[in-house]
Amino acid sequence: AQTVTQSQPEMSVQEAETVTLSCTYDTSESDYYLFWYKQPPSRQMILVIRQEAYKQQNATENRFSVNFQKAAKSFSLKISDSQLGDAAMYFCAYRSAWASGGGADGLTFGKGTHLIIQP
Amino acid sequence: DTGVSQNPRHKITKRGQNVTFRCDPISEHNRLYWYRQTLGQGPEFLTYFQNEAQLEKSRLLSDRFSAERPKGSFSTLEIQRTEQGDSAMYLCASSLAGGITEAFFGQGTRLTVV
Numbered sequence: 001a002q003t004v005t006q007s008q009p010e011m012s013v014q015e016a017e018t019v020t021l022s023c024t025y026d027t028s029e030s031d032y033y034l035f036w037y038k039q040p041p042s043r044q045m046i047l048v049i050r051q052e053a054y055k056q057q058n059a060t061e062n063r064f065s066v067n068f069q070k071a072a073k074s075f076s077l078k079i080s081d082s083q084l085g086d087a088a089m090y091f092c093a094y095r096s097a098w099a100s101g102g103g104a105d106g107l108t109f110g111k112g113t114h115l116i117i118q119p
Numbered sequence: 120d121t122g123v124s125q126n127p128r129h130k131i132t133k134r135g136q137n138v139t140f141r142c143d144p145i146s147e148h149n150r151l152y153w154y155r156q157t158l159g160q161g162p163e164f165l166t167y168f169q170n171e172a173q174l175e176k177s178r179l180l181s182d183r184f185s186a187e188r189p190k191g192s193f194s195t196l197e198i199q200r201t202e203q204g205d206s207a208m209y210l211c212a213s214s215l216a217g218g219i220t221e222a223f224f225g226q227g228t229r230l231t232v233v
Contacts, residue, residue, distance in 0.1 A: 004161075033219045044123070045162075045210070045224040052219055091161050097218060105175060106152060106164030107222065 002027045002094050006110035013082045014118045020067075021077045021113045023092030031097035034068065034075045035107065040088040048090070051075065053097070079115075087117045123225035125211050131231045132201055139197045140228045144213030151194050152222065153186055154210040155179065162210055168194060201232045 003026045013019035025034070036048040051059045051068050058066050063080045079086055093107040124143040132138050144151050149170050154162035165184070166176045170191035180186075183201075188194040198205055208229050212222040 006161075037224075042226075044226045045212075047221045050219055050221070093161075095218070105150075105167055106154075106177070107162070108164065109161030111159065111161050 002029070002032075002096070002108045004092050004094050004108050004110035006092055006113050008113045009111070010114040010116065012116040012118060013079075015082055015084060017082055018078060018080045019082055019115065021079075021090050021092075021115070023075045023077070023110060025073050025075065025092070025094050025108075027073070027094065027096075029096055029098070033095045033097060034066075035093040035095070036064070036066070036075075036077045037091045037093060037109075038086075038088045039091065039112070045091070049077065082117050084117050084119060087115055089114055123211055123213050123223050125209075125225035125228050127228055128226065129229045129231075131233060134201055134203060134232055136201055137197065137199045138201060138230065139195050140209055140211075140230075142194045142196070142211030142213075142225060144193070144211070145223055148213035148215055148223070149191065150214045150216060150222075151188055152212040152214075153194070153196050154212065156208040156210055156227070157206075165196075198230075201230075203232045206230055206232045 005024045032053045034051045037045045038048050039045045049061045049064050065078045067076045089112045091112045092110045126141045152167040153165040156162040168188040183199045186196045208227040210227045212224045214220050214222045
């Protein structure tokens with residue numbers, strides 16, 4: 001079974017600064033997908049950024065970028081120019097590329113990192 | 120389309136009672152997922168449907184839990200004989216397919232068993 005570990009329960013950053021959230025995962029599969037989701041207080045979870053494991057190029061979405069290190073099984077999220085609206089829980093998630101028995105098509109989430117933006 | 124809708128948003132029930140939650144996915148999405156999220160944890164996968172077929176169930180889904188998706192549209196999650204350990208946020212998500220496609224989440228139903 002795959003596991004996702006987020007070792008930072010909480011992170012704090014000054015507005016306009018850059019912050020990096022860590023995520024490591026454990027899998028024996030070679031083909032999979034990785035995601036970062038944001039969950040603002042009392043609001044639904046939304047996708048921030050996604051990465052296909054077979055792509056070496058790191059994904060980027062505006063102020064959000066990832067550092068994907070496949071050999072190290074690491075998938076960190078960098079938020080540049082932090083804004084007050086970035087304050088939320090951030091979850092790293094894994095999905096197998098092959099839907100099969102064992103709930104393979106569901107997302108496996110980490111425990112999350114609570115991001116605080118200091119004005 | 121207004122996104123994934125879940126009802127009710129909050130439910131308080133006494134231990135031993137049955138509860139049912141509803142999820143209305145984005146209309147063109149053929150996949151629908153149920154997750155459970157407890158305080159301080161990430162969501163945990165429970166089950167998913169492709170159209171009306173329930174394709175996978177997690178070990179977390181005890182026999183007190185049942186989910187349906189009649190006609191491949193909305194889905195219901197029923198918990199029978201609720202226990203205090205069932206208290207959690209129940210999240211529904213939908214997508215066009217698996218893989219890299221984005222899963223859209225609802226706001227969840229918060230269940231409190233007293």
